[in-house]
Amino acid sequence: MLKLRKQQYLKFSVFILWGMMSLCSEDLAMANAEQAEKGPPSVTYSNPYFKGTKDEREAQIKRMASLFGVECNFCHNEDLTIFTEEGKKSKEMMKASVALGVECDHCHIDRKRYKENEQQARKMFELCEIMGTECNFCHAGKDKLTPKGETSKTAFVTRAWATEGTKQCLECHIEKKQFALNFYGWQVLNAIKGLKGM
Numbered sequence: 001m002l003k004l005r006k007q008q009y010l011k012f013s014v015f016i017l018w019g020m021m022s023l024c025s026e027d028l029a030m031a032n033a034e035q036a037e038k039g040p041p042s043v044t045y046s047n048p049y050f051k052g053t054k055d056e057r058e059a060q061i062k063r064m065a066s067l068f069g070v071e072c073n074f075c076h077n078e079d080l081t082i083f084t085e086e087g088k089k090s091k092e093m094m095k096a097s098v099a100l101g102v103e104c105d106h107c108h109i110d111r112k113r114y115k116e117n118e119q120q121a122r123k124m125f126e127l128c129e130i131m132g133t134e135c136n137f138c139h140a141g142k143d144k145l146t147p148k149g150e151t152s153k154t155a156f157v158t159r160a161w162a163t164e165g166t167k168q169c170l171e172c173h174i175e176k177k178q179f180a181l182n183f184y185g186w187q188v189l190n191a192i193k194g195l196k197g198m
Helices: 002-038 054-068 085-100 118-131 147-158 167-171 183-196
Strands: none
Touching: 085 118, 118 167
8 A cells, every 4th residue: 555655646746747847848938939039139230340359349338438428328228229319320420430440539539529630520421421421432441541532532632622511522423322423523534534645
């Protein structure tokens, strides 16, 4: 009789253990399903601005946050999946800094104060907007230009862009077409080629 009770007790214990394992695996399956359903954020960000190891990237982030006197939530939501308006602006600035091969303190003293070259940066952002490009269309790092940038350099110097501004570019170029030439622009280009005997 004792042997029979032990056997029943063992069966009952196995049944309880099996039930608990089933519940645990069901909870685990539900958690995995929720995680799969939730999945990765609908928007993910690759940031070419922060480079190096995890520690080096974190140091860069701390340096930038310190320069501007802000916390992460100034630019990001809690899950780091959505940029705030300020974050969208800083993302564009970071693209520019990568193209130019500089850091934020190249133009910024802090969030509200700028260095002297900030006016030139504003004109460059205006130019990018008018021409429908980004900084890396012409810039390829610190003191380096792309072939298109080298071509544009002549116009910047000869047309006194630094003092006259971007609007004059539309005399020869089509707005929002990545520096495509209009009819007058082609005439000027052909005249230059003629002078050079091309």
